[in-house]
Amino acid sequence: MRFQLIVAHAALAAAVLFITRNPASVLHKRDAVTPAIFACPATSWPPNTIGAANLPQEPSEDLASMLVQVDPAKIEATILKLVTFQTRHTLSTQNSTTRGIGAARNWIHAEFQKYADASDGRLTVETVGYVQQPDGSRITFPTLISDVVATLRGTDENRLYVVSGHYDSRNTDIMDYEGDAPGADDDASGVAISLELARIMSQPDYPLPKASIAFVTVAGEEQGLYGAEFLAQTYANATPRVNVEGMFTNDIVGSPKADDGTVDPYVIRLFGQGLPPITVENSATRETRLTIGGENDTPARNLARFVKEVGENAATQMNVSVIYRLDRYLRGGDHRPFLEAGYPAARFTEPNEDFAHQHQDVRVEDGMQYGDLPEFCDYEFIARVGRVNGAALWSLANSPGMPTNVQVNTTALSNKSTFYWDPPLAGEEGVEAYEVVWRTTAAPFWTDVIDVGLVNEATVDLSKDNVVFGIRARSADRMRGVAVLPFP
Numbered sequence: 001m002r003f004q005l006i007v008a009h010a011a012l013a014a015a016v017l018f019i020t021r022n023p024a025s026v027l028h029k030r031d032a033v034t035p036a037i038f039a040c041p042a043t044s045w046p047p048n049t050i051g052a053a054n055l056p057q058e059p060s061e062d063l064a065s066m067l068v069q070v071d072p073a074k075i076e077a078t079i080l081k082l083v084t085f086q087t088r089h090t091l092s093t094q095n096s097t098t099r100g101i102g103a104a105r106n107w108i109h110a111e112f113q114k115y116a117d118a119s120d121g122r123l124t125v126e127t128v129g130y131v132q133q134p135d136g137s138r139i140t141f142p143t144l145i146s147d148v149v150a151t152l153r154g155t156d157e158n159r160l161y162v163v164s165g166h167y168d169s170r171n172t173d174i175m176d177y178e179g180d181a182p183g184a185d186d187d188a189s190g191v192a193i194s195l196e197l198a199r200i201m202s203q204p205d206y207p208l209p210k211a212s213i214a215f216v217t218v219a220g221e222e223q224g225l226y227g228a229e230f231l232a233q234t235y236a237n238a239t240p241r242v243n244v245e246g247m248f249t250n251d252i253v254g255s256p257k258a259d260d261g262t263v264d265p266y267v268i269r270l271f272g273q274g275l276p277p278i279t280v281e282n283s284a285t286r287e288t289r290l291t292i293g294g295e296n297d298t299p300a301r302n303l304a305r306f307v308k309e310v311g312e313n314a315a316t317q318m319n320v321s322v323i324y325r326l327d328r329y330l331r332g333g334d335h336r337p338f339l340e341a342g343y344p345a346a347r348f349t350e351p352n353e354d355f356a357h358q359h360q361d362v363r364v365e366d367g368m369q370y371g372d373l374p375e376f377c378d379y380e381f382i383a384r385v386g387r388v389n390g391a392a393l394w395s396l397a398n399s400p401g402m403p404t405n406v407q408v409n410t411t412a413l414s415n416k417s418t419f420y421w422d423p424p425l426a427g428e429e430g431v432e433a434y435e436v437v438w439r440t441t442a443a444p445f446w447t448d449v450i451d452v453g454l455v456n457e458a459t460v461d462l463s464k465d466n467v468v469f470g471i472r473a474r475s476a477d478r479m480r481g482v483a484v485l486p487f488p
């Protein structure tokens, strides 16, 4: 919260400078203190009179022991190995054992397989894919797009969380599939996190999670998000449809350093979209959402809020800076096809990007080194990002999941708020109690909570006109799930 404030103030100051001075002045340091009327306390009416403060969720004992195991040396070894394939461009050769995307894919599969072999049958690995025909754009000949998917089986029947990185790479010319494209940060760093978490979470000394977790690496990201699209559609079109309750892509998570030398080694950005794609939410639902002020409480946003609650602690040593938008300007990522398939998804990206070190041919120009080289990666930083992912995934997978059909009673004017809901899809066995959470409408994160017990209806003595509510489920071991916005 404190950190979030600092970011908000800096942005506000920059915006003020921008409209009152010449454009270059946005590069200057801020010179004014944000007035108190725009600070967080200004969003705190109505005052809290019931419930308790919503506190972060500390890691469970199992989770804490997993996070300690996340090893910067293993992450470094993965990135260095992936760079040895010289290029992992999606259109590069798939016939060589030492060069190109095919060799990289086979190596990743073999790595996951090692963890699967040591997992007592808990982890299974598959390489899945399809041939993408020329698309008139970034695919010029029929190309096999392969995703390597390692799934840790949960005890619930049909609930899955996905963590992904893309193993394809590129250089300056997106169509150049022959030149070297090391792709250390973009996105061997994300691949290394999928591998490292699979290695740790599949170890037989740990209990199985309730929900399954898929540790994924995909191809075709740079050519048009093809691998992620294929996987999202495969889950969505399965019978029954796979219930993906959360997906994260780690894309460009290799370094905390900006081109001007700014370093934020303890910050990771998490991009979470507001309104879902129009193909996912029909116009009637969207109309209702806008009427009730629910545009900031979509499944993706509430997934991002959850990550902040479980991912920012002494075990991860990270601050999660939630950014309320789909992605950076002019950029795209593998969370998008999952959002378009109707799944909550979000994107992790380093805090400061250095554009000389991504999507660039390896070269020296005016004494400056360009290219996405391992020497610009910070393995301790990537390990911390891995811990944030690990905290999010294990906490999600051991939560009871999200309650369904969450509704608010709006049949009559009332100063109180009454809610109804049904158990999560996985059933109510894993639920010890439900919690009503809320915050003032201008606050970014859930501030308040009230435990309402194992019921499917609750009335809270607080007007729904002034705050945003969410309903979440909690397990006996105090693992909370993601909160859901009630609809009328």
Ligand SMILES: *[C@@H]1O[C@H](CO)[C@@H](O)[C@H](O)[C@H]1NC(C)=O
Pocket (backbone or CB within 6 Å): 092, 093, 094, 095
């Ligand atoms: C790879 O080998 C197949 C036959 O096994 C061939 O059809 C294809 O053209 C080769 N591709 C490349 C990129 O060398």
Ligand SMILES: *[C@@H]1O[C@H](CO)[C@@H](O)[C@H](O)[C@H]1NC(C)=O
Pocket (backbone or CB within 6 Å): 003, 264, 266, 267, 313, 314, 317, 318, 319
């Ligand atoms: C982020 O987290 C770290 C470690 O938990 C802390 O030392 C630091 O002050 C926090 N804030 C920023 C802006 O990095």
Ligand SMILES: *[C@@H]1O[C@H](CO)[C@@H](O)[C@H](O)[C@H]1NC(C)=O
Pocket (backbone or CB within 6 Å): 409, 410, 411, 412, 414
């Ligand atoms: C909603 O509340 C009204 C009273 O304000 C009550 O008559 C109605 O039955 C409630 N709706 C449901 C679905 O319980």
Ligand SMILES: *[C@@H]1O[C@H](CO)[C@@H](O)[C@H](O)[C@H]1NC(C)=O
Pocket (backbone or CB within 6 Å): 413, 414, 415
């Ligand atoms: C709601 O609260 C206001 C202010 O306390 C009060 O005047 C009004 O009668 C209440 N309305 C209902 C329906 O309880």
Ligand SMILES: [Zn+2]
Pocket (backbone or CB within 6 Å): 166, 186, 187, 221, 251, 252
């Ligand atoms: Zn990328």
